[in-house]
Amino acid sequence: MHDSQATSIDRQLIFTADADAAQIALSELQSLDPYAELIEWLAPGIGRLALSMSWGALTHQMRRHPPVFCRHICPVQVHVPVQKHIFEPERLAHAALSLLPHLRAGQSFSVQTRLLGEDWSFGRYDVNTRLSEEIAAQEIAPHGLPLDVRNPQQVLSAVLVEGHGYLGVSRTRDNLSAWAGGERRFRREKEQISRAEFKLLEAVELFDLTFPGEGLALDLGAAPGGWTRVLRQHGLRVIAVDPADLDARLAHDPGIEHARELAQNYLQHNDARYDVILNDMRMDARDSARLTLAAIERLAPHGWALMTLKLPEGQMAQVASEALALLGQHATIRGARQLFHNRSEITVALGHKGGR
Numbered sequence: 350m351h352d353s354q355a356t357s358i359d360r361q362l363i364f365t366a367d368a369d370a371a372q373i374a375l376s377e378l379q380s381l382d383p384y385a386e387l388i389e390w391l392a393p394g395i396g397r398l399a400l401s402m403s404w405g406a407l408t409h410q411m412r413r414h415p416p417v418f419c420r421h422i423c424p425v426q427v428h429v430p431v432q433k434h435i436f437e438p439e440r441l442a443h444a445a446l447s448l449l450p451h452l453r454a455g456q457s458f459s460v461q462t463r464l465l466g467e468d469w470s471f472g473r474y475d476v477n478t479r480l481s482e483e484i485a486a487q488e489i490a491p492h493g494l495p496l497d498v499r500n501p502q503q504v505l506s507a508v509l510v511e512g513h514g515y516l517g518v519s520r521t522r523d524n525l526s527a528w529a530g531g532e533r534r535f536r537r538e539k540e541q542i543s544r545a546e547f548k549l550l551e552a553v554e555l556f557d558l559t560f561p562g563e564g565l566a567l568d569l570g571a572a573p574g575g576w577t578r579v580l581r582q583h584g585l586r587v588i589a590v591d592p593a594d595l596d597a598r599l600a601h602d603p604g605i606e607h608a609r610e611l612a613q614n615y616l617q618h619n620d621a622r623y624d625v626i627l628n629d630m631r632m633d634a635r636d637s638a639r640l641t642l643a644a645i646e647r648l649a650p651h652g653w654a655l656m657t658l659k660l661p662e663g664q665m666a667q668v669a670s671e672a673l674a675l676l677g678q679h680a681t682i683r684g685a686r687q688l689f690h691n692r693s694e695i696t697v698a699l700g701h702k703g704g705r
Contacts, residue, residue: 354430355444360400361388361425362407363508363515365530366418367687368393373666374419381410391510392465395530397425408523417669417695418687420531423461423506423524424517426451431514433469438479441514445480445505449487451518457497458484458505461529465510476507500527526555526689533689542596543575545629548690549655550579556684556698558653560585560625567623567644569612570630574599581605585625590615616643624649628656634672642679645699653683654699662693669695 366374371394379385384401391397404424429444431437462476485496501521508515521527533551560583568577571589574596580587581604590608599605608615626648628641641656658672683698
């Protein structure tokens with residue numbers, strides 16, 4: 350194979366969603382571009398789509414109507430034949446040079462690689478490093494292309510599957526997630542109580558929420574206490590509402606009040622004001638939405654709420670739509686997404702109606 354086999358492509362993208370919600374994500378994209386057509390599924394939850402509009406036009410539409418189940422998108426601008434059993438990063442790096450006109454000089458960049466399937470003779474790091482070196486070595490006036498792996502302004506995406514490599518450049522903000530495929534991973538802490546903590550951290554980051562330096566938080570359905578622990582880490586006092594026990598490590602924290610009762614009962618007799626309200630309860634999404642709206646009546650003017658909506662198999666899109674419609678009647682939806690750490694659920698950020 351030779352570098353000349355790399356070919357330019359126009360109006361294609363690769364999108365990623367949870368495998369169980371892939372068809373819903375496809376429908377979301379086709380609602381933005383009604384003439385878009387699925388070319389193929391590259392892997393469960395990962396599809397290649399042919400657009401009828403430009404990448405820029407699609408992302409403009411997406412900012413106005415953000416998808417819920419689609420986690421990540423990236424453009425396809427170059428196709429390169431690849432093989433698993435030979436060292437391909439060198440050839441991919443040369444092919445990536447054709448994408449230089451798409452990179453904005455003076456803005457930081459990073460390379461994000463996904464290898465779909467098994468038995469590759471090289472790793473993602475090998476591709477990231479080689480492509481980054483090749484791009485960074487180019488003399489692009491006046492300010493070059495600074496490499497920033499943690500917070501890049503633009504991304505060169507490389508998606509490799511048996512026989513094929515797909516490359517494209519985009520602004521990070523247009524990809525729906527700053528992480529390849531939307532796979533936001535956190536390092537497990539020794540004191541971690543539950544995996545749900547990752548879900549809260551991912552949501553706060555994605556929806557650009559800020560924990561107040563102090564104040565009072567309400568955690569509905571708190572047990573075993575993972576979200577309560579995160580709230581305490583950020584200096585908030587917490588009322589943790591759940592008839593079940595909290596983790597023993599939280600038992601002697603003077604900043605936690607454990608209300609051992611159902612959330613519905615607690616809200617009927619409590620009128621405190623909260624800076625943050627959380628709800629990760631396992632209940633029908635529409636009932637959970639109503640419960641959260643009742644709690645938001647006690648939300649401080651500049652506070653925010655975050656909740657998960659549990660979705661039944663086979664009715665995920667319908668139930669999500671109904672629950673979001675309920676929430677939207679009496680609160681501002683600041684964001685809604687099926688996160689990487691969500692399962693059969695979506696996470697929703699909320700504020701007061703008419704607020705930011």
